[in-house]
Amino acid sequence: MQLAPLFLIAALERDGKPFWRVLLKRQGKTRQKRFYHHLHGGEAPALAAAQQWRAQVLAEHPPYSKLDQVRKHRRNNSSGRTGVYLQTSKRVRNGRLAKHQVWQARTPEGITPIRTRSFAVRKYGDEQAFRLAVAARENFEQELALPRDLEQPAV
Incomplete structure (x- = not known):
């Protein structure tokens, strides 16, 4: 170059x-x-x-390559994996306060539109939901390595 x-x-x-x-x-x-x-x-x-x-x-x-940049571990990351975080929402259901937790993976910067994949702790358990979110993030990161004309459209 x-x-x-x-x-x-x-x-x-x-x-x-x-x-x-x-x-x-x-x-x-x-x-x-x-x-x-x-x-x-x-x-x-x-x-x-x-x-x-x-x-x-x-x-x-x-x-750094674009892939190295999006994988960089930030100081404020508490999950141990870039782009993966635990999201907790609270709402009243049947007169009681219900807590809903999901491990969520987010597309890295540079991929548009921004997408997320969520895995419910209640459905998968904490460890399995986290592993699924990490796998989803890795799939998102692989999109950075694809040439733009070979990328598959989001469904």
């Missing part, structure tokens, strides 16, 4: 000294480096050095 010449590179100046700055974030860390024109023998050699450093850093730290 060919990168644009100035991808992640900016022309800046500090204290009257021009430089190229390469700035990128990977795996939660910022990586940056400045390439001053006067230290590299001019603007063009400084840009070449910046492009070479950028290529090296990108090779060592490639970006």
Whole structure:
């Protein structure tokens, strides 16, 4: 894949000294480096050095794939599986407060329309409902790997 010449590179100046700055974030860390024109023998050699450093850093730290991004475990996830959560609803039924719990799987970001699959704890039991929701989420995630023209329409 060919990168644009100035991808992640900016022309800046500090204290009257021009430089190229390469700035990128990977795996939660910022990586940056400045390439001053006067230290590299001019603007063009400084840009070449910046492009070479950028290529090296990108090779060592490639970006996450879309599938890796949607599988990333977030801090606020309490189920242990991304995109799977326990939903509890309460309602009055026959004069009593009834609690209904389902394990629900949700499509990852990037898949539209957003869909969910729910599995009732009362019907399947807690463990089986959770396993079914995890399997549904994995099926949703596989849709990200399909080329757009091969995807099956939602039924």
